[in-house]
Amino acid sequence: FGISIILGSFAFSMVLFIIKQLDWDIYHYIGDSFLKTVFISLPYLWLIFLILFTGVAYYNFIHTKRGYRFKFISILLISLIISIILGTGLYFNGFSERLENVFSEKIPYYNRLVYSCEKQWMQPKRGLLAGTIIETKLPENNFMLVDLNNNRWKIEASKVIWKGKITPVIGLKIKLIGKLIDDNNFKAMEIRPWKKGQGRFMMGGNQ
CATH class of the missing domain: 2.40.50.140 (Nucleic acid-binding proteins)
Incomplete structure (x- = not known):
């Protein structure tokens, strides 16, 4: 459960980093609507990871001795809130920027999967x-x-x-x-x- 929460916080910190680095006010310069810009720019890869790790955290929690006592929505919300809090801390600590640089340099095709500031401009x-x-x-x-x-x-x-x-x-x-x-x-x-x-x-x- 704890590992899934940590991985979820990594994913949320990357979501926050990518969203914050993009320029959301330029859509009218290139003739796109704001909704289209949002649709193109969302970091779907990291959102999928966030959902995946939250789901794994839920699965692990309900298989603990007392996990069955908690409601489905309660476990999901707790897992997500913890990941968001930890992920926000990682973002402000500069961890997500360092992680982004590592992925961009070391992982093939990563830049094709993420709509980065470089791709936007x-x-x-x-x-x-x-x-x-x-x-x-x-x-x-x-x-x-x-x-x-x-x-x-x-x-x-x-x-x-x-x-x-x-x-x-x-x-x-x-x-x-x-x-x-x-x-x-x-x-x-x-x-x-x-x-x-x-x-x-x-x-x-x-x-």
């Missing part, structure tokens, strides 16, 4: 792009960027809005909302720091 044809600035001081405030797939882009930023109090410096990882011009040129309308809250602490610093 690497849609240049739909006006979303992300990467790291590699060259600045081009004419009209333009700069060069290498995206998350190691492709080079010239970014037109003459009328861009910079969010989060960041400034364009080499090494800064950013998210861009704009329009695809061609295979290597992107016109930015809005630029955000890669990590939420980054700009408040890193005025033009790299991450």
